[in-house]
Amino acid sequence: MLQTVIIICLGMLSLAMLLCLLRLLRGPDMPDRVLALDTLYINAIALLILFGLLLRSNLYFEVALLIAVMGFVGTVAVAKYLLRGNIIE
Amino acid sequence: MPDLIEWLVAGLLLTGSLFALIGSFGLFKLPDFYMRLHGPTKATTLGVGALVLGSMLYFSSTGELGLHELLISIFLFMTAPTSASMLAKAAMQLQVRREGRTRGEPWKH
Amino acid sequence: MTTRRRWLPHPWLSLVLLGIWQLLVNQLSVGSLLLGLVLALLIPQLTRRFWPRPPTLYRPLVLARFALRVLGDIVVANVQVARLVLGPNARLRPAFVVYPLELRNEFAISVLANTISLTPGTVSADISDDHACLLIHGLDVPDAQELIDTIKQRYEKPLMEAFECSRP
Structure with a gap:
Protein backbone atom coordinates (compact mmCIF):
# COMPACT_ATOMS: atom_id res chain seq x y z
CA MET A 1 0.00 0.00 0.00
CA LEU A 2 2.72 2.45 1.01
CA GLN A 3 4.60 1.86 -2.25
CA THR A 4 1.57 2.97 -4.27
CA VAL A 5 1.09 6.06 -2.11
CA ILE A 6 4.76 7.01 -2.52
CA ILE A 7 4.52 6.68 -6.29
CA ILE A 8 1.41 8.89 -6.35
CA CYS A 9 3.27 11.45 -4.23
CA LEU A 10 6.25 11.31 -6.58
CA GLY A 11 3.87 12.07 -9.44
CA MET A 12 2.41 15.06 -7.59
CA LEU A 13 5.84 16.47 -6.84
CA SER A 14 6.97 16.01 -10.43
CA LEU A 15 3.93 18.02 -11.50
CA ALA A 16 4.89 20.69 -8.95
CA MET A 17 8.42 20.85 -10.36
CA LEU A 18 7.01 21.14 -13.88
CA LEU A 19 4.92 24.15 -12.79
CA CYS A 20 8.05 25.74 -11.30
CA LEU A 21 9.89 25.12 -14.55
CA LEU A 22 7.13 26.84 -16.53
CA ARG A 23 7.36 29.86 -14.24
CA LEU A 24 11.15 29.80 -14.63
CA LEU A 25 10.86 29.92 -18.41
CA ARG A 26 8.11 32.51 -18.42
CA GLY A 27 9.62 35.05 -16.04
CA PRO A 28 8.66 37.86 -16.56
CA ASP A 29 11.24 39.47 -14.24
CA MET A 30 14.48 38.26 -12.70
CA PRO A 31 13.09 37.91 -9.14
CA ASP A 32 10.36 35.66 -10.55
CA ARG A 33 12.94 33.34 -12.03
CA VAL A 34 14.99 33.23 -8.84
CA LEU A 35 11.84 32.49 -6.86
CA ALA A 36 11.04 29.66 -9.27
CA LEU A 37 14.54 28.22 -8.75
CA ASP A 38 14.07 28.54 -4.98
CA THR A 39 10.81 26.59 -5.12
CA LEU A 40 12.40 24.08 -7.47
CA TYR A 41 15.12 23.16 -4.98
CA ILE A 42 12.61 22.88 -2.15
CA ASN A 43 10.58 20.47 -4.27
CA ALA A 44 13.78 18.57 -5.03
CA ILE A 45 14.31 18.12 -1.27
CA ALA A 46 10.78 16.77 -0.93
CA LEU A 47 11.39 14.43 -3.88
CA LEU A 48 14.59 13.13 -2.30
CA ILE A 49 12.87 12.42 1.02
CA LEU A 50 10.24 10.41 -0.85
CA PHE A 51 12.92 8.61 -2.85
CA GLY A 52 14.68 7.61 0.35
CA LEU A 53 11.39 6.19 1.62
CA LEU A 54 10.79 4.28 -1.61
CA LEU A 55 14.23 2.67 -1.54
CA ARG A 56 14.20 2.32 2.27
CA SER A 57 17.57 4.03 2.45
CA ASN A 58 18.79 6.62 4.92
CA LEU A 59 21.43 7.83 2.51
CA TYR A 60 19.21 10.32 0.69
CA PHE A 61 18.78 12.36 3.85
CA GLU A 62 22.32 13.68 3.56
CA VAL A 63 21.79 14.63 -0.08
CA ALA A 64 18.60 16.47 0.85
CA LEU A 65 20.37 18.38 3.63
CA LEU A 66 23.19 19.37 1.27
CA ILE A 67 20.72 20.62 -1.33
CA ALA A 68 18.98 22.64 1.37
CA VAL A 69 22.25 24.34 2.36
CA MET A 70 23.46 24.95 -1.19
CA GLY A 71 20.06 26.12 -2.40
CA PHE A 72 19.77 28.69 0.37
CA VAL A 73 23.25 30.06 -0.27
CA GLY A 74 22.52 30.21 -4.00
CA THR A 75 19.24 32.06 -3.57
CA VAL A 76 20.75 34.60 -1.19
CA ALA A 77 23.75 35.14 -3.48
CA VAL A 78 21.58 35.79 -6.54
CA ALA A 79 19.17 38.01 -4.56
CA LYS A 80 22.17 40.00 -3.33
CA TYR A 81 23.40 40.28 -6.89
CA LEU A 82 20.02 41.65 -7.98
CA LEU A 83 20.09 44.14 -5.10
CA ARG A 84 23.59 45.49 -5.47
CA GLY A 85 24.98 44.40 -8.82
CA ASN A 86 27.80 42.41 -7.22
CA ILE A 87 27.98 39.60 -4.69
CA ILE A 88 31.17 40.23 -2.73
CA GLU A 89 31.53 43.78 -1.51
CA MET B 1 4.81 -2.57 10.33
CA PRO B 2 1.52 -2.00 12.17
CA ASP B 3 -1.43 -0.98 10.03
CA LEU B 4 -2.18 2.20 11.89
CA ILE B 5 1.32 3.60 11.44
CA GLU B 6 1.26 2.73 7.76
CA TRP B 7 -1.98 4.67 7.31
CA LEU B 8 -0.57 7.58 9.27
CA VAL B 9 2.60 7.67 7.17
CA ALA B 10 0.57 7.49 3.96
CA GLY B 11 -1.66 10.36 5.15
CA LEU B 12 1.32 12.55 6.05
CA LEU B 13 3.04 11.89 2.72
CA LEU B 14 -0.09 12.71 0.75
CA THR B 15 -0.71 15.90 2.75
CA GLY B 16 2.88 17.06 2.27
CA SER B 17 2.90 16.40 -1.46
CA LEU B 18 -0.49 18.07 -1.87
CA PHE B 19 0.70 21.25 -0.14
CA ALA B 20 3.94 21.29 -2.13
CA LEU B 21 1.87 20.96 -5.30
CA ILE B 22 -0.52 23.74 -4.27
CA GLY B 23 2.46 25.98 -3.42
CA SER B 24 3.97 25.46 -6.87
CA PHE B 25 0.57 25.91 -8.46
CA GLY B 26 0.29 29.25 -6.67
CA LEU B 27 3.72 30.20 -8.01
CA PHE B 28 2.47 29.37 -11.47
CA LYS B 29 -0.90 31.06 -11.48
CA LEU B 30 -0.85 34.07 -9.15
CA PRO B 31 -0.74 37.37 -11.08
CA ASP B 32 2.21 39.35 -9.64
CA PHE B 33 5.58 38.70 -8.03
CA TYR B 34 4.68 39.72 -4.49
CA MET B 35 1.70 37.37 -4.48
CA ARG B 36 3.77 34.55 -5.93
CA LEU B 37 6.15 34.97 -3.01
CA HIS B 38 3.52 33.26 -0.82
CA GLY B 39 3.70 29.98 -2.76
CA PRO B 40 7.17 28.76 -1.70
CA THR B 41 6.71 29.67 1.98
CA LYS B 42 3.74 27.32 1.98
CA ALA B 43 5.61 24.52 0.22
CA THR B 44 8.44 24.69 2.73
CA THR B 45 6.45 24.94 5.90
CA LEU B 46 3.69 22.39 5.68
CA GLY B 47 4.78 20.51 2.54
CA VAL B 48 8.29 19.50 3.51
CA GLY B 49 7.29 19.49 7.19
CA ALA B 50 4.65 16.79 6.70
CA LEU B 51 6.94 14.73 4.44
CA VAL B 52 9.71 14.90 7.04
CA LEU B 53 7.29 13.80 9.79
CA GLY B 54 6.13 10.88 7.64
CA SER B 55 9.70 9.82 6.90
CA MET B 56 10.66 10.04 10.58
CA LEU B 57 7.67 7.96 11.60
CA TYR B 58 8.43 5.37 8.94
CA PHE B 59 12.11 4.90 9.78
CA SER B 60 11.41 4.94 13.51
CA SER B 61 8.83 2.16 13.16
CA THR B 62 11.19 -0.10 11.18
CA GLY B 63 13.76 -0.27 13.95
CA GLU B 64 16.17 2.36 15.22
CA LEU B 65 14.86 5.75 16.26
CA GLY B 66 15.71 8.26 13.54
CA LEU B 67 15.11 11.91 14.19
CA HIS B 68 17.73 13.49 11.97
CA GLU B 69 15.26 14.29 9.17
CA LEU B 70 14.03 16.97 11.54
CA LEU B 71 17.21 18.94 10.69
CA ILE B 72 15.98 19.55 7.14
CA SER B 73 12.77 21.05 8.45
CA ILE B 74 14.54 23.15 11.08
CA PHE B 75 16.98 24.45 8.49
CA LEU B 76 14.24 25.32 6.01
CA PHE B 77 12.17 27.03 8.71
CA MET B 78 15.15 29.22 9.53
CA THR B 79 16.20 30.03 5.96
CA ALA B 80 12.93 30.36 4.02
CA PRO B 81 11.94 33.73 5.56
CA THR B 82 15.41 35.12 4.88
CA SER B 83 15.40 34.25 1.20
CA ALA B 84 11.81 35.48 0.82
CA SER B 85 12.73 38.82 2.36
CA MET B 86 15.90 39.15 0.23
CA LEU B 87 13.90 38.47 -2.94
CA ALA B 88 11.20 40.94 -1.90
CA LYS B 89 13.85 43.61 -1.33
CA ALA B 90 15.39 42.90 -4.74
CA ALA B 91 11.95 43.12 -6.38
CA MET B 92 11.20 46.42 -4.65
CA GLN B 93 14.49 47.86 -5.84
CA LEU B 94 13.92 46.68 -9.41
CA GLN B 95 10.36 48.07 -9.16
CA VAL B 96 8.74 44.90 -10.38
CA ARG B 97 5.24 45.33 -11.76
CA ARG B 98 2.50 44.76 -9.21
CA GLU B 99 -1.25 44.28 -9.44
CA GLY B 100 -3.07 47.60 -9.70
CA ARG B 101 -5.43 46.79 -6.86
CA THR B 102 -2.61 46.25 -4.32
CA ARG B 103 -3.16 48.62 -1.43
CA GLY B 104 -0.20 50.28 0.26
CA GLU B 105 3.15 51.11 -1.30
CA PRO B 106 6.41 49.19 -1.40
CA TRP B 107 9.36 51.10 0.05
CA LYS B 108 11.90 52.80 -2.16
CA HIS B 109 15.59 52.62 -1.38
CA MET C 1 29.01 35.94 36.64
CA THR C 2 32.02 37.16 34.69
CA THR C 3 33.62 33.71 34.45
CA ARG C 4 30.30 32.32 33.30
CA ARG C 5 30.12 35.09 30.70
CA ARG C 6 33.59 34.25 29.47
CA TRP C 7 33.19 30.49 29.15
CA LEU C 8 29.52 30.30 28.33
CA PRO C 9 28.57 33.52 26.56
CA HIS C 10 25.35 32.09 25.08
CA PRO C 11 24.01 29.19 27.15
CA TRP C 12 20.90 28.74 25.00
CA LEU C 13 22.91 28.77 21.78
CA SER C 14 25.20 26.11 23.28
CA LEU C 15 22.19 23.97 24.16
CA VAL C 16 20.74 24.31 20.65
CA LEU C 17 24.09 23.44 19.08
CA LEU C 18 24.38 20.32 21.24
CA GLY C 19 20.87 19.28 20.21
CA ILE C 20 21.56 19.83 16.51
CA TRP C 21 24.83 17.87 16.74
CA GLN C 22 23.01 14.94 18.35
CA LEU C 23 20.37 15.04 15.61
CA LEU C 24 23.07 15.05 12.94
CA VAL C 25 24.90 12.08 14.46
CA ASN C 26 21.56 10.35 14.97
CA GLN C 27 22.72 8.05 17.77
CA LEU C 28 23.45 8.52 21.43
CA SER C 29 26.98 7.55 22.50
CA VAL C 30 29.54 8.92 24.93
CA GLY C 31 31.91 9.90 22.12
CA SER C 32 29.37 11.89 20.14
CA LEU C 33 28.11 13.54 23.31
CA LEU C 34 31.65 14.64 24.24
CA LEU C 35 32.38 15.98 20.78
CA GLY C 36 29.02 17.74 20.83
CA LEU C 37 29.89 19.38 24.16
CA VAL C 38 33.23 20.58 22.80
CA LEU C 39 31.50 22.07 19.74
CA ALA C 40 28.76 23.63 21.89
CA LEU C 41 31.43 25.41 23.97
CA LEU C 42 33.72 26.31 21.07
CA ILE C 43 31.32 27.66 18.43
CA PRO C 44 29.77 30.41 20.63
CA GLN C 45 33.33 31.52 21.49
CA LEU C 46 34.32 31.73 17.84
CA THR C 47 31.15 33.54 16.77
CA ARG C 48 31.02 35.90 19.73
CA ARG C 49 31.72 38.92 17.57
CA PHE C 50 28.56 38.31 15.51
CA TRP C 51 26.41 38.74 18.60
CA PRO C 52 27.37 42.10 20.06
CA ARG C 53 24.32 42.27 22.35
CA PRO C 54 23.12 38.78 23.21
CA PRO C 55 19.39 38.62 23.94
CA THR C 56 18.38 37.58 27.43
CA LEU C 57 15.68 34.97 27.60
CA TYR C 58 13.67 35.78 30.71
CA ARG C 59 10.87 33.28 30.33
Whole structure:
Protein backbone atom coordinates (compact mmCIF):
# COMPACT_ATOMS: atom_id res chain seq x y z
CA MET A 1 0.00 0.00 0.00
CA LEU A 2 2.72 2.45 1.01
CA GLN A 3 4.60 1.86 -2.25
CA THR A 4 1.57 2.97 -4.27
CA VAL A 5 1.09 6.06 -2.11
CA ILE A 6 4.76 7.01 -2.52
CA ILE A 7 4.52 6.68 -6.29
CA ILE A 8 1.41 8.89 -6.35
CA CYS A 9 3.27 11.45 -4.23
CA LEU A 10 6.25 11.31 -6.58
CA GLY A 11 3.87 12.07 -9.44
CA MET A 12 2.41 15.06 -7.59
CA LEU A 13 5.84 16.47 -6.84
CA SER A 14 6.97 16.01 -10.43
CA LEU A 15 3.93 18.02 -11.50
CA ALA A 16 4.89 20.69 -8.95
CA MET A 17 8.42 20.85 -10.36
CA LEU A 18 7.01 21.14 -13.88
CA LEU A 19 4.92 24.15 -12.79
CA CYS A 20 8.05 25.74 -11.30
CA LEU A 21 9.89 25.12 -14.55
CA LEU A 22 7.13 26.84 -16.53
CA ARG A 23 7.36 29.86 -14.24
CA LEU A 24 11.15 29.80 -14.63
CA LEU A 25 10.86 29.92 -18.41
CA ARG A 26 8.11 32.51 -18.42
CA GLY A 27 9.62 35.05 -16.04
CA PRO A 28 8.66 37.86 -16.56
CA ASP A 29 11.24 39.47 -14.24
CA MET A 30 14.48 38.26 -12.70
CA PRO A 31 13.09 37.91 -9.14
CA ASP A 32 10.36 35.66 -10.55
CA ARG A 33 12.94 33.34 -12.03
CA VAL A 34 14.99 33.23 -8.84
CA LEU A 35 11.84 32.49 -6.86
CA ALA A 36 11.04 29.66 -9.27
CA LEU A 37 14.54 28.22 -8.75
CA ASP A 38 14.07 28.54 -4.98
CA THR A 39 10.81 26.59 -5.12
CA LEU A 40 12.40 24.08 -7.47
CA TYR A 41 15.12 23.16 -4.98
CA ILE A 42 12.61 22.88 -2.15
CA ASN A 43 10.58 20.47 -4.27
CA ALA A 44 13.78 18.57 -5.03
CA ILE A 45 14.31 18.12 -1.27
CA ALA A 46 10.78 16.77 -0.93
CA LEU A 47 11.39 14.43 -3.88
CA LEU A 48 14.59 13.13 -2.30
CA ILE A 49 12.87 12.42 1.02
CA LEU A 50 10.24 10.41 -0.85
CA PHE A 51 12.92 8.61 -2.85
CA GLY A 52 14.68 7.61 0.35
CA LEU A 53 11.39 6.19 1.62
CA LEU A 54 10.79 4.28 -1.61
CA LEU A 55 14.23 2.67 -1.54
CA ARG A 56 14.20 2.32 2.27
CA SER A 57 17.57 4.03 2.45
CA ASN A 58 18.79 6.62 4.92
CA LEU A 59 21.43 7.83 2.51
CA TYR A 60 19.21 10.32 0.69
CA PHE A 61 18.78 12.36 3.85
CA GLU A 62 22.32 13.68 3.56
CA VAL A 63 21.79 14.63 -0.08
CA ALA A 64 18.60 16.47 0.85
CA LEU A 65 20.37 18.38 3.63
CA LEU A 66 23.19 19.37 1.27
CA ILE A 67 20.72 20.62 -1.33
CA ALA A 68 18.98 22.64 1.37
CA VAL A 69 22.25 24.34 2.36
CA MET A 70 23.46 24.95 -1.19
CA GLY A 71 20.06 26.12 -2.40
CA PHE A 72 19.77 28.69 0.37
CA VAL A 73 23.25 30.06 -0.27
CA GLY A 74 22.52 30.21 -4.00
CA THR A 75 19.24 32.06 -3.57
CA VAL A 76 20.75 34.60 -1.19
CA ALA A 77 23.75 35.14 -3.48
CA VAL A 78 21.58 35.79 -6.54
CA ALA A 79 19.17 38.01 -4.56
CA LYS A 80 22.17 40.00 -3.33
CA TYR A 81 23.40 40.28 -6.89
CA LEU A 82 20.02 41.65 -7.98
CA LEU A 83 20.09 44.14 -5.10
CA ARG A 84 23.59 45.49 -5.47
CA GLY A 85 24.98 44.40 -8.82
CA ASN A 86 27.80 42.41 -7.22
CA ILE A 87 27.98 39.60 -4.69
CA ILE A 88 31.17 40.23 -2.73
CA GLU A 89 31.53 43.78 -1.51
CA MET B 1 4.81 -2.57 10.33
CA PRO B 2 1.52 -2.00 12.17
CA ASP B 3 -1.43 -0.98 10.03
CA LEU B 4 -2.18 2.20 11.89
CA ILE B 5 1.32 3.60 11.44
CA GLU B 6 1.26 2.73 7.76
CA TRP B 7 -1.98 4.67 7.31
CA LEU B 8 -0.57 7.58 9.27
CA VAL B 9 2.60 7.67 7.17
CA ALA B 10 0.57 7.49 3.96
CA GLY B 11 -1.66 10.36 5.15
CA LEU B 12 1.32 12.55 6.05
CA LEU B 13 3.04 11.89 2.72
CA LEU B 14 -0.09 12.71 0.75
CA THR B 15 -0.71 15.90 2.75
CA GLY B 16 2.88 17.06 2.27
CA SER B 17 2.90 16.40 -1.46
CA LEU B 18 -0.49 18.07 -1.87
CA PHE B 19 0.70 21.25 -0.14
CA ALA B 20 3.94 21.29 -2.13
CA LEU B 21 1.87 20.96 -5.30
CA ILE B 22 -0.52 23.74 -4.27
CA GLY B 23 2.46 25.98 -3.42
CA SER B 24 3.97 25.46 -6.87
CA PHE B 25 0.57 25.91 -8.46
CA GLY B 26 0.29 29.25 -6.67
CA LEU B 27 3.72 30.20 -8.01
CA PHE B 28 2.47 29.37 -11.47
CA LYS B 29 -0.90 31.06 -11.48
CA LEU B 30 -0.85 34.07 -9.15
CA PRO B 31 -0.74 37.37 -11.08
CA ASP B 32 2.21 39.35 -9.64
CA PHE B 33 5.58 38.70 -8.03
CA TYR B 34 4.68 39.72 -4.49
CA MET B 35 1.70 37.37 -4.48
CA ARG B 36 3.77 34.55 -5.93
CA LEU B 37 6.15 34.97 -3.01
CA HIS B 38 3.52 33.26 -0.82
CA GLY B 39 3.70 29.98 -2.76
CA PRO B 40 7.17 28.76 -1.70
CA THR B 41 6.71 29.67 1.98
CA LYS B 42 3.74 27.32 1.98
CA ALA B 43 5.61 24.52 0.22
CA THR B 44 8.44 24.69 2.73
CA THR B 45 6.45 24.94 5.90
CA LEU B 46 3.69 22.39 5.68
CA GLY B 47 4.78 20.51 2.54
CA VAL B 48 8.29 19.50 3.51
CA GLY B 49 7.29 19.49 7.19
CA ALA B 50 4.65 16.79 6.70
CA LEU B 51 6.94 14.73 4.44
CA VAL B 52 9.71 14.90 7.04
CA LEU B 53 7.29 13.80 9.79
CA GLY B 54 6.13 10.88 7.64
CA SER B 55 9.70 9.82 6.90
CA MET B 56 10.66 10.04 10.58
CA LEU B 57 7.67 7.96 11.60
CA TYR B 58 8.43 5.37 8.94
CA PHE B 59 12.11 4.90 9.78
CA SER B 60 11.41 4.94 13.51
CA SER B 61 8.83 2.16 13.16
CA THR B 62 11.19 -0.10 11.18
CA GLY B 63 13.76 -0.27 13.95
CA GLU B 64 16.17 2.36 15.22
CA LEU B 65 14.86 5.75 16.26
CA GLY B 66 15.71 8.26 13.54
CA LEU B 67 15.11 11.91 14.19
CA HIS B 68 17.73 13.49 11.97
CA GLU B 69 15.26 14.29 9.17
CA LEU B 70 14.03 16.97 11.54
CA LEU B 71 17.21 18.94 10.69
CA ILE B 72 15.98 19.55 7.14
CA SER B 73 12.77 21.05 8.45
CA ILE B 74 14.54 23.15 11.08
CA PHE B 75 16.98 24.45 8.49
CA LEU B 76 14.24 25.32 6.01
CA PHE B 77 12.17 27.03 8.71
CA MET B 78 15.15 29.22 9.53
CA THR B 79 16.20 30.03 5.96
CA ALA B 80 12.93 30.36 4.02
CA PRO B 81 11.94 33.73 5.56
CA THR B 82 15.41 35.12 4.88
CA SER B 83 15.40 34.25 1.20
CA ALA B 84 11.81 35.48 0.82
CA SER B 85 12.73 38.82 2.36
CA MET B 86 15.90 39.15 0.23
CA LEU B 87 13.90 38.47 -2.94
CA ALA B 88 11.20 40.94 -1.90
CA LYS B 89 13.85 43.61 -1.33
CA ALA B 90 15.39 42.90 -4.74
CA ALA B 91 11.95 43.12 -6.38
CA MET B 92 11.20 46.42 -4.65
CA GLN B 93 14.49 47.86 -5.84
CA LEU B 94 13.92 46.68 -9.41
CA GLN B 95 10.36 48.07 -9.16
CA VAL B 96 8.74 44.90 -10.38
CA ARG B 97 5.24 45.33 -11.76
CA ARG B 98 2.50 44.76 -9.21
CA GLU B 99 -1.25 44.28 -9.44
CA GLY B 100 -3.07 47.60 -9.70
CA ARG B 101 -5.43 46.79 -6.86
CA THR B 102 -2.61 46.25 -4.32
CA ARG B 103 -3.16 48.62 -1.43
CA GLY B 104 -0.20 50.28 0.26
CA GLU B 105 3.15 51.11 -1.30
CA PRO B 106 6.41 49.19 -1.40
CA TRP B 107 9.36 51.10 0.05
CA LYS B 108 11.90 52.80 -2.16
CA HIS B 109 15.59 52.62 -1.38
CA MET C 1 29.01 35.94 36.64
CA THR C 2 32.02 37.16 34.69
CA THR C 3 33.62 33.71 34.45
CA ARG C 4 30.30 32.32 33.30
CA ARG C 5 30.12 35.09 30.70
CA ARG C 6 33.59 34.25 29.47
CA TRP C 7 33.19 30.49 29.15
CA LEU C 8 29.52 30.30 28.33
CA PRO C 9 28.57 33.52 26.56
CA HIS C 10 25.35 32.09 25.08
CA PRO C 11 24.01 29.19 27.15
CA TRP C 12 20.90 28.74 25.00
CA LEU C 13 22.91 28.77 21.78
CA SER C 14 25.20 26.11 23.28
CA LEU C 15 22.19 23.97 24.16
CA VAL C 16 20.74 24.31 20.65
CA LEU C 17 24.09 23.44 19.08
CA LEU C 18 24.38 20.32 21.24
CA GLY C 19 20.87 19.28 20.21
CA ILE C 20 21.56 19.83 16.51
CA TRP C 21 24.83 17.87 16.74
CA GLN C 22 23.01 14.94 18.35
CA LEU C 23 20.37 15.04 15.61
CA LEU C 24 23.07 15.05 12.94
CA VAL C 25 24.90 12.08 14.46
CA ASN C 26 21.56 10.35 14.97
CA GLN C 27 22.72 8.05 17.77
CA LEU C 28 23.45 8.52 21.43
CA SER C 29 26.98 7.55 22.50
CA VAL C 30 29.54 8.92 24.93
CA GLY C 31 31.91 9.90 22.12
CA SER C 32 29.37 11.89 20.14
CA LEU C 33 28.11 13.54 23.31
CA LEU C 34 31.65 14.64 24.24
CA LEU C 35 32.38 15.98 20.78
CA GLY C 36 29.02 17.74 20.83
CA LEU C 37 29.89 19.38 24.16
CA VAL C 38 33.23 20.58 22.80
CA LEU C 39 31.50 22.07 19.74
CA ALA C 40 28.76 23.63 21.89
CA LEU C 41 31.43 25.41 23.97
CA LEU C 42 33.72 26.31 21.07
CA ILE C 43 31.32 27.66 18.43
CA PRO C 44 29.77 30.41 20.63
CA GLN C 45 33.33 31.52 21.49
CA LEU C 46 34.32 31.73 17.84
CA THR C 47 31.15 33.54 16.77
CA ARG C 48 31.02 35.90 19.73
CA ARG C 49 31.72 38.92 17.57
CA PHE C 50 28.56 38.31 15.51
CA TRP C 51 26.41 38.74 18.60
CA PRO C 52 27.37 42.10 20.06
CA ARG C 53 24.32 42.27 22.35
CA PRO C 54 23.12 38.78 23.21
CA PRO C 55 19.39 38.62 23.94
CA THR C 56 18.38 37.58 27.43
CA LEU C 57 15.68 34.97 27.60
CA TYR C 58 13.67 35.78 30.71
CA ARG C 59 10.87 33.28 30.33
CA PRO C 60 11.69 30.10 28.40
CA LEU C 61 8.22 28.66 29.05
CA VAL C 62 6.49 31.59 27.38
CA LEU C 63 8.76 31.09 24.37
CA ALA C 64 7.94 27.36 24.25
CA ARG C 65 4.20 28.09 24.33
CA PHE C 66 4.76 30.69 21.60
CA ALA C 67 6.54 28.09 19.42
CA LEU C 68 3.66 25.63 19.81
CA ARG C 69 1.13 28.32 18.93
CA VAL C 70 3.11 29.24 15.81
CA LEU C 71 3.22 25.60 14.69
CA GLY C 72 -0.56 25.35 15.12
CA ASP C 73 -1.09 28.62 13.26
CA ILE C 74 1.09 27.42 10.38
CA VAL C 75 -1.20 24.43 9.83
CA VAL C 76 -4.42 26.48 10.03
CA ALA C 77 -3.09 29.29 7.84
CA ASN C 78 -1.76 26.82 5.27
CA VAL C 79 -5.24 25.43 4.72
CA GLN C 80 -6.70 28.94 4.40
CA VAL C 81 -4.08 30.03 1.91
CA ALA C 82 -4.44 26.80 -0.09
CA ARG C 83 -8.11 27.66 -0.50
CA LEU C 84 -7.22 31.21 -1.56
CA VAL C 85 -4.71 29.97 -4.12
CA LEU C 86 -7.15 27.48 -5.63
CA GLY C 87 -9.91 30.11 -5.85
CA PRO C 88 -10.14 32.82 -8.52
CA ASN C 89 -7.42 35.48 -8.62
CA ALA C 90 -9.95 38.29 -8.78
CA ARG C 91 -11.11 37.56 -5.24
CA LEU C 92 -7.70 38.22 -3.64
CA ARG C 93 -7.04 41.53 -1.92
CA PRO C 94 -3.25 41.94 -1.76
CA ALA C 95 -1.78 44.77 0.31
CA PHE C 96 1.44 46.21 1.67
CA VAL C 97 1.06 46.91 5.36
CA VAL C 98 3.47 48.93 7.50
CA TYR C 99 3.70 47.29 10.90
CA PRO C 100 4.90 49.48 13.82
CA LEU C 101 7.28 47.48 16.03
CA GLU C 102 7.24 47.65 19.79
CA LEU C 103 10.06 45.15 20.23
CA ARG C 104 13.51 46.69 20.49
CA ASN C 105 15.80 43.67 20.81
CA GLU C 106 17.24 42.75 17.41
CA PHE C 107 17.04 39.02 17.95
CA ALA C 108 13.41 39.24 19.05
CA ILE C 109 12.60 41.37 15.98
CA SER C 110 14.11 38.78 13.67
CA VAL C 111 12.13 36.03 15.40
CA LEU C 112 8.96 38.06 14.86
CA ALA C 113 9.81 38.71 11.19
CA ASN C 114 10.50 35.01 10.60
CA THR C 115 7.23 34.09 12.28
CA ILE C 116 5.31 36.50 10.05
CA SER C 117 6.93 35.00 6.95
CA LEU C 118 6.37 31.40 8.06
CA THR C 119 2.66 31.76 8.65
CA PRO C 120 1.41 31.69 5.06
CA GLY C 121 -0.55 34.63 3.77
CA THR C 122 1.91 37.19 5.09
CA VAL C 123 5.56 37.80 4.18
CA SER C 124 7.73 40.34 5.96
CA ALA C 125 9.52 42.07 3.13
CA ASP C 126 11.67 44.74 4.73
CA ILE C 127 12.58 46.57 7.92
CA SER C 128 13.00 50.32 8.17
CA ASP C 129 16.50 51.67 8.74
CA ASP C 130 15.72 52.76 12.30
CA HIS C 131 14.21 49.31 13.13
CA ALA C 132 10.88 50.90 14.00
CA CYS C 133 8.62 49.33 11.34
CA LEU C 134 8.30 46.17 9.29
CA LEU C 135 6.90 46.12 5.77
CA ILE C 136 4.52 43.17 5.36
CA HIS C 137 2.92 41.94 2.17
CA GLY C 138 -0.36 40.10 2.64
CA LEU C 139 -1.98 37.85 0.06
CA ASP C 140 -5.53 38.60 1.12
CA VAL C 141 -5.98 41.48 3.56
CA PRO C 142 -9.57 42.62 4.09
CA ASP C 143 -8.52 45.10 6.80
CA ALA C 144 -4.95 46.27 7.42
CA GLN C 145 -5.59 47.43 10.99
CA GLU C 146 -7.06 44.06 11.88
CA LEU C 147 -3.95 42.29 10.57
CA ILE C 148 -1.70 44.56 12.64
CA ASP C 149 -3.78 43.95 15.76
CA THR C 150 -3.75 40.17 15.25
CA ILE C 151 0.04 40.05 14.87
CA LYS C 152 0.47 42.32 17.89
CA GLN C 153 -1.75 40.19 20.10
CA ARG C 154 -0.73 36.72 18.96
CA TYR C 155 2.99 37.09 18.28
CA GLU C 156 4.54 40.32 19.51
CA LYS C 157 3.08 40.27 23.03
CA PRO C 158 4.49 36.82 23.94
CA LEU C 159 7.87 37.75 22.48
CA MET C 160 7.93 40.95 24.53
CA GLU C 161 7.15 38.89 27.61
CA ALA C 162 9.83 36.30 26.84
CA PHE C 163 12.67 38.64 25.92
CA GLU C 164 12.03 42.08 27.39
CA CYS C 165 10.66 41.46 30.82
CA SER C 166 12.43 44.39 32.45
CA ARG C 167 10.77 46.80 30.04
CA PRO C 168 7.25 47.77 31.13
